[in-house]
Structure formats: structure tokens, C-alpha cells
Amino acid sequence: MISGYLVPVLLLLSCALALHRKENAYDRLLVGGAEGLRLLASILPALVLLLTAVNMLRASGAADILTSVLAPVFRVFGIPPETAMLVLIRPISGSAALAVGADLMARYGVDSQIGRTAAVMLGSTETTFYTISVYFGAAGIRKTRYTVPAALLADFVGFLMASWTVRWFFPK
Amino acid sequence: MVMSWIWFGILAVSVLCGFLTGRGEALAGALLEGAQSGITLGISIAGSLCLWSGVGRLMESAGITQLLARVFSPLLCRVFPSAKRNELLKQELSANICANFLGLGNAATPMGIRAAKQLKRGDTATDELCRLIVLNTASIQLLPSNVAAVRSALGCDAPFDILPAVWITSLLSAGLGVLAAWTMGRFRR
Numbered sequence A: 001m002i003s004g005y006l007v008p009v010l011l012l013l014s015c016a017l018a019l020h021r022k023e024n025a026y027d028r029l030l031v032g033g034a035e036g037l038r039l040l041a042s043i044l045p046a047l048v049l050l051l052t053a054v055n056m057l058r059a060s061g062a063a064d065i066l067t068s069v070l071a072p073v074f075r076v077f078g079i080p081p082e083t084a085m086l087v088l089i090r091p092i093s094g095s096a097a098l099a100v101g102a103d104l105m106a107r108y109g110v111d112s113q114i115g116r117t118a119a120v121m122l123g124s125t126e127t128t129f130y131t132i133s134v135y136f137g138a139a140g141i142r143k144t145r146y147t148v149p150a151a152l153l154a155d156f157v158g159f160l161m162a163s164w165t166v167r168w169f170f171p172k
Numbered sequence B: 001m002v003m004s005w006i007w008f009g010i011l012a013v014s015v016l017c018g019f020l021t022g023r024g025e026a027l028a029g030a031l032l033e034g035a036q037s038g039i040t041l042g043i044s045i046a047g048s049l050c051l052w053s054g055v056g057r058l059m060e061s062a063g064i065t066q067l068l069a070r071v072f073s074p075l076l077c078r079v080f081p082s083a084k085r086n087e088l089l090k091q092e093l094s095a096n097i098c099a100n101f102l103g104l105g106n107a108a109t110p111m112g113i114r115a116a117k118q119l120k121r122g123d124t125a126t127d128e129l130c131r132l133i134v135l136n137t138a139s140i141q142l143l144p145s146n147v148a149a150v151r152s153a154l155g156c157d158a159p160f161d162i163l164p165a166v167w168i169t170s171l172l173s174a175g176l177g178v179l180a181a182w183t184m185g186r187f188r189r
Helices: A002-020 A025-060 A062-077 A081-089 A094-108 A113-124 A128-139 A147-169 B002-021 B024-061 B064-079 B087-101 B105-119 B127-137 B145-153 B163-187
Strands: none
Touching (some): A002 A025, A002 B024, A025 A062, A025 A094, A062 A081, A062 B002, A081 A094, A081 A113, A081 A147, A094 A113, A094 B024, A094 B145, A113 A147, A113 B145, A113 B163, A128 A147, A128 B105, A128 B127, A147 B127, A147 B163, B064 B087, B087 B105, B087 B127
């Protein structure tokens, strides 16, 4: 598999290029690493709250009801109905999506079709509403015109293609 | 504020649903278990997150960002015609897209916002600004490191084996999103 070599080679290449430009590569790695840990610390409380919420939805049976209500719609498009909660929360909150996605991967197995679909969905979409509000808020835009429908369409294509590509690349 | 209502909604639905299905007794246990798994998840991805943030910074200083900017330049000028006349705007746009591509979301946002301020007209989003936002909401990422971290924490042997699927998916979703924005821009004024 190419992807097995891709990541180590990318690490090697970026280090070599940085050294070639006389950059302090190790120092950059440390600086970035510290940023990553600060980021983690800032999202930890959200992860705790949201996994609490996800677990309550599961234990109360609400998650099952939601899944079975949305299942017919999801099946039409070939999206696994188990990912319903992930699809609904993904455009709104990044931490919540990570929590729901991790829960799906743990429950059905990382290498299961549902687990992989959840992973591809997480990796190929963004927190749409959050991004829109940050950009338009900072730039002082009030007339957003067609941005929201176009961005949601992109998300929908993402969810659709995540389900289809996983089926193509990992047939069971 | 939105999250407060979502949190309230989830609690309300869970309590009501637990009461109706008779599973309410299990809620208290599930709640604490969920809270703990939040920390477990956080700790289990900490190592990969730390490493990848470092690698992202390294790629930036290694000049990979500039290299990418040169590769993307022709495509960029097609999607954002204003960039042809405005060198500063072009730099901000390509820096935004390259930082997103390398997974440096925090670095991408300030540059994207600067570009957005140049692209707006009064308080109205121009066609090009709409396309910029759509590109930013449809992540095109070389290595989705958070997801890979979660997968490896859950015992996956090849956490990056989903990469081809992720690339195809994000390219298509971003491409169709921009195409949709383009079409809507032509018909809606």
C-alpha cells in the first residue's frame, strides 16, 4: 500500500527540506507539538460534555429511534443509517462530531464499514456553520446570499461520497 | 449559545426517551461512563495530535506551503479572478488554502479572514467570497491527522488506509460545492 510509505516519507521529506533551508527542524516540531497539546487541552472539556451527551442518547434509546426514523432516507442514498447522528452534528460542532465518530468507530470496529465511513466523513468535511459564522462575523458580512446552501450541498456530497468510496475501496 | 441549546435538547430528549422506554435507570451510569470516555479519547489521541501539529509546523517552515502555492496558482486564479490583479490577495488566498491543506486550521483562519475582507462589498458577500467560504467549509486536507489518531488509538493497524477515500471524497465535495456556488451566483443576484 502506498499510504503505508506516504506518511513516513512525508516526514523524512519535510525534515530534509527544512534542513536544506537551514531551518531548525527539531525546534519547529517542538513548537508545533506544544500548540497541538494546548489545542487538545482546550477541547477536552467539550469532549467530556459531548461524550456524556452521546452516551445518554444511546442509553435512553433516543439514538436508536433517531437512526430508525432516518434509516429509509439514508438507505436511498446508500449512507449507513448508523451514521445519522454524525451526519446531523458534523456541520455544527467539530468536537461533537469527533466524539460521535469515535463512538461509532469503537462500537462497530475501526475496520468495519461503518467505522471507516465515519472516519472518512470526519476527515473530508468541516464544521460548516462554525466556519461560516467565524468568517462572516470577522469580515462584517450580513448578506450571505447563497453561501449556506452551497456549503451544505458540499457537505452532503461529502457524506455521500464517504459512504460510496469506503464501499469501493474496502468491499466486504 | 447554539451549543447551550443543543446540550439542553440532548438532555431533554434523553430523559424523556429514557422515561418512555423504561431505560431511565441506566442514564446515570451511562452519563458518568461517557464523561470518562471523553478523557480517555482525549488522552488516547494526545500523542498523535502532538506529533502532527509539530509536523504541520515543520512542513510550513520547510517551504512546502510556498511550493503548494505555486502548484495551485493557475487553479486559484480561475476560481478567484480578482487574484490576477491583486498580488496581496492572491498570497492570502493561497496561504489560506495551503494551510488548510496541511491541516493547520488555526493558521489558515486569520489569512482567510484577511482575504474575505478584501473580497466583500459593504456588508454583502460577493461571488468570490462565497466560493472562498465554501472552499473553507469543505476541508481539503492531505492528512486528516485527528481521525487517524482516533483510529490508531482504537487499535487500527493502518490508520491511514482511508486516505484515498478521504481525498476523493473531499475533492469531489469541494469541487461540487464551488460549482454549485458558481451556478447559484449566475442565477441569483
